[in-house]
Amino acid sequence: AQSVAQPEDQVNVAEGNPLTVKCTYSVSGNPYLFWYVQYPNRGLQFLLKYITGDNLVKGSYGFEAEFNKSQTSFHLKKPSALVSDSALYFCAVRPPGGFKTIFGAGTRLFVKA
Amino acid sequence: EAGVAQSPRYKIIEKRQSVAFWCNPISGHATLYWYQQILGQGPKLLIQFQNNGVVDDSQLPKDRFSAERLKGVDSTLKIQPAKLEDSAVYLCASSPTTDGLNSPLHFGNGTRLTVT
Numbered sequence: 575a576q577s578v579a580q581p582e583d584q585v586n587v588a589e590g591n592p593l594t595v596k597c598t599y600s601v602s603g604n605p606y607l608f609w610y611v612q613y614p615n616r617g618l619q620f621l622l623k624y625i626t627g628d629n630l631v632k633g634s635y636g637f638e639a640e641f642n643k644s645q646t647s648f649h650l651k652k653p654s655a656l657v658s659d660s661a662l663y664f665c666a667v668r669p670p671g672g673f674k675t676i677f678g679a680g681t682r683l684f685v686k687a
Numbered sequence: 688e689a690g691v692a693q694s695p696r697y698k699i700i701e702k703r704q705s706v707a708f709w710c711n712p713i714s715g716h717a718t719l720y721w722y723q724q725i726l727g728q729g730p731k732l733l734i735q736f737q738n739n740g741v742v743d744d745s746q747l748p749k750d751r752f753s754a755e756r757l758k759g760v761d762s763t764l765k766i767q768p769a770k771l772e773d774s775a776v777y778l779c780a781s782s783p784t785t786d787g788l789n790s791p792l793h794f795g796n797g798t799r800l801t802v803t
Contacts, residue, residue: 578729606789617691617778617794618730625789664729668789673718673782674743675792677729 576601578667578678586684587655595650595681597665606668607648608675609639611661618664624648635659655685689713691795693779699801705767708798711760712781718742720792721754721764722778730778736762737784769802776800 577600587593599605606625610618622633629641639650650663665678692711700706712719717738722730733752735743739759747754751770756762766773776799780792 580729608791610792610794615796615799617780617796618792619794620791623789623791671788672742673737673784673788674732674735675720676732677722679727679729 576667576669576676578665578676580663580665580678580681582681583679584682584684586686589657589685589687590654593650593652593655593659593683593685595663595665595683596647597649597678598645598647599665599667600646601667601669601676603670605670607639607641608666608668609633609637609648609650610664610666610677612664612680613661621650621663655683657685657687659683660685691779691781691793693777693795693798695798696796697799697801699803700769702771702802703768705765706769706800707766708764708777708779708800710762710764710779710795712762712779713783713793715783716781716793717759717784718782719756719762720780720782721762722780724776724778724797726775733764733777766800769800771802774800774802 579598608623609621624641632638719736721733724730733747734754736756754764776797778797780794782790
């Protein structure tokens with residue numbers, strides 16, 4: 575079955591420190607990979623995507639993500655966290671051949687000042 | 688560009704009542720999705736439209752849920768009768784197929800449904 579796993583319910587980091595939010599997926603073929611962020615009482619907002627090419631992709635608000643095909647992972651990273659980065663982050667995959675998008679359960683990021 | 692519009696923002700109903708949600712996608716977006724997001728979980732796809740045709744409704748509880756997109760633009764999702772476990776946020780999203788399969792989803796702010 576196609577699935578996305580975000581192994582951490584919550585990630586806590588201090589402001590100014592680097593952050594990583596983990597994501598692994600189980601999809602056959604070469605899927606498209608996405609990260610979204612959700613602030614309270616809002617819909618999901620697109621951060622970045624991996625299609626092909628360079629394994630490190632850059633997105634909005636200084637976020638980047640590293641694709642690792644052998645480990646089927648797509649971890650979200652930021653070199654220096656801000657308190658305003660505190661939110662709920664979702665990893666998503668789109669299997670080849672269609673527009674269906676499967677979401678992980680989400681990881682809550684808490685950045686402490 | 689204007690974003691995805693959803694209404695109402697909040698709805699409280701009693702079990703066995705009916706409810707309807709409305710979504711207007713971004714202009715020109717051919718693909719429209721309805722997702723259910725239960726507290727503490729990721730969004731789960733209920734139904735996907737391509738223009739006014741259904742592409743995927745495999746996870747839609749068809750005995751109580753229905754959705755339509757008659758003119759290929761706005762869409763309504765209905766629940767009848769509602770159950771306690773339907774309490775969730777219902778998210779509408781759209782994407783432009785002209786940008787290809789790598790186009791991200793654009794989400795509305797959702798409708799929070801509470802069934803008592």
